[in-house]
Structure formats: C-alpha cells, structure tokens
Amino acid sequence: MGVVTTDDRTPGDDRTQDDRTPGDRTQDDRTPGDGRTQDGRTQDDRTPGGRAPGDRTPGDRTPGGRGSGDRVPKQDRSRATRQRLLAAAVACLAERGWAGSTVSVVAERAGVSRGAAQHHFPTREDLFTAAVEYVAEERSEALRALFPQGATGDRRAVVTALVGLYTGPLFRAALHLWVAASNEEQLRPRVTELEARVGRESHRIAVELLGADESAPGVRETVQGLLDMARGLGLANLLTDDAGRRERVVAQWAGLLDDTLG
Template identity: 35%
Template sequence: MVDTRRRRTQEERSAAMRERLLDATIECLVAHGYTGTTTSKVVELAGVTRGAQVHHFPTKADLVTAAVRHLAVKRADAAKAQLAGLRDADDPVSAALDLLWEAHQGPVFDATMELWVASRSDPELRAHVSTVESLAASSYAEIDLEVFPDLAGQPAVRHFVYTAMDTIRGIMISSFVVADAEVIGKRWQRAKAHLHKLGTLLLAEV
C-alpha cells in the first residue's frame, strides 16, 4: 500500500516547533507566573530539546516577547470567531457582555494578566505588551459592529465596550486576592446589570 500522506516541509516543521514552545510558555506562565517561567521549564513542558529552544528563541526575553504576540493573536482570533451571531441573539447586549466575560477567562487570559503585572516593573516587557495589546483589545471592541450596527463608530458606543472590558479586567485582577469563584461571579453579575442598562439605552437611540 502506498503511503499518500504528505511529508511536512522544513518550514512547516519549524512553525510547529515555534507553536509548541509558545504554547508551553503560556502554560508555564499560568502555572508558575512570570518570574517562575524559565526556559528550562518551557523546554520540559514542550517536550523539546534545549537546542531546539535556543534555535528559535535564544533567550527568555525572546521567548516571552514572542509569547506576548502569540497571546494577542489567540485572543484576536477568539474574538472574531465569537462575534458572529451576536446580532441575532434575543438579548444582544447581554450576549455581548457574556462574550466579553468569557473572553477574560481561561489560561490564555491568565497568562496575559501575568505579563501585564510583570510589565509594571519591567520597561522592556511593558513596551512589547503595550505594542500588541491594542490588537486583541480592538478585536473585541468590534462588538459594536455586531450589536450596534446603526450606531457603530460613534464614540459613546465604542466607549461602552471599552468600559465593559475595563470593568471585567478590574474584577479579574481582584480575583488574585479573592480566590472565591462565587464571590467573583456575583461581582460580575452586579456590574453586568449596570452595564446592561447602559447598553440598552444606547440601543434605544437607534
């Protein structure tokens, strides 16, 4: 029997190796925090050789810088995938708020927060984080095109989306101290109720 499977090119193998290292970096950030993330731990999690890591990312700084961009792309891709269908929801404002909340959960966002916190005292890291953060944030800001198509582009609508994101991020940062998921969930429901009123008023202006 002839094996018809196509062999991967060197470029494809290299891209797969980079992806493997970057995903392991995200996993390491979540498990050990920024300071606890080391190239040796990333290599172990990725299941690759030290030589492979050095070939693609010679230093921890190179690895983390690439991971910052990797995270931004993942978040932007997730936003695009989730935006479809919001306009057809029974309650589009509630659906949009739920989408934003879900977008700020899970390991990808946990790793992002680790980098945010670490960048406060690391100017070089902060420069990289601030450069790519707008990519992910702007993707979710496009919610206004789906939920408020007739108001899209108006400052008040875009400000509503950013206010919702800022509120959610504040709640998530407080979860560092308050580890009770039930308490965090109640804080979000309280904030969501107020945000929903604001969003509903915006829709009424159409």
C-alpha cells in the same frame, strides 16, 4: 543383451521431461495454490508489473528516501514546534509567574530542546510577548466564531463573551507579563506596545459585535468602559471565584448598553 540404453527405454522406465504423462506437472504447470515464489506468494498474487500489492520500488519513494506517507514537511514541523512553545509559555506564565518561567522550563513543557526553543525565539522576552500575542489572537478568532454573523441583538451574550476574555488563563498570563514589565526596562516597551495592539483589537471586535455607532456622542466611551469593567472582573476573579457577582454585573451592563446604543 540385458542392457537397456537411454534411447531404448520403454514406458514405465525412467522418463525424460518430454515423456512425462498427464498428471506429472512441471514448475510451469503449477496451478494457483501450488508451489510459491520466494516471498511466499503465487504468481496470481502479483500485479501485472510483477510486484505484490504493497511492494514499493525506489520510484515510489520521496527524494528523502521515505515513503510519501511517512514524511512531514519541514515547514509544518517547524510551525507545530512553535505553537507548542507558545502554548507552553502561556501555561507556565499563568502557573509560575515571570520569575518561574524560564526558557528551559518552557522548552521542557513543550517537549523540545532548549536549542530548538532559542531557534524560534532568541530571547526570553521574544518568547513570552509572542506567546501572549498569539493566544490573544486565537481568543479573538474564537470570539468571532461565536458570532459568525457579526452584530447580534443579544447584547448580554456579547458582554458575557467579552468578559470571558479576561477571566481565563490568558488574562492571568498577561497580568504576570504586565507586572514583570513594570520592573524590567527591556520588557516594558514591548509589552506596552502589545497591550495597545490587543486593546485596539478588543475594542474593534466589541464595537462590531455590539452594533455600536461610535459617531454618536458617548458611544466610544461606553464601549471602552465595558472593556475596562471586564478587566476589573478578571482581576477580582484571580483570588476568588467571582462568578455569581460577575453574572449580575454582566446583566446590568447589557441593560445599560441597550439603553445607550438603542
């Protein structure tokens, strides 16, 4: 008589899920801000595909297993390593000379292993001739960039820029390489070929920027004399700062070129 069965329960007794009154919320009734998912985010934090912003599925990954923004192409890494080695080789050659510039020293300065250096440049001669040629090409591009319109009426500016090619670390590095080549039979033919190639390119750029007509008598020799003078100023600058005298010589040569080239 005093026992109440499950079916006889009155309001206020223990209620089944279906009898709950408004205000009792099930898991499905939770409003944003109530109970969160296992990763701490509400359903409203998730995208229609069921992922929170920033979540990545296996389909978002590259074949190598890393996110698309994490991977640097192998070719780009190889090119960057090569350029670091070339820059380090020029710096070492300018600072230490040929005797002090070993492949190991260059590799350490470039921050790569000796094996990586030899992968790119099998021999010491390969490394240093490539280094000087690489920087010579970079300097030539920089020279062209100073005069993007080609020939200019300001010949003094052109002479100053050309002389600058022979007064920086590149010329110092190249000089050490030339001295080594005079004593190293294996190195000599390669440096001779390199110097001839760099010389032709320098001459061609000088003719272009000066607006010189080499078909006129004496013009070719005048341009070559300018480059020889620039090399001599570079040699003089190795031991002392020759900037003052160099400026006067540059001004004189600019005047001579105006008289000769018209």
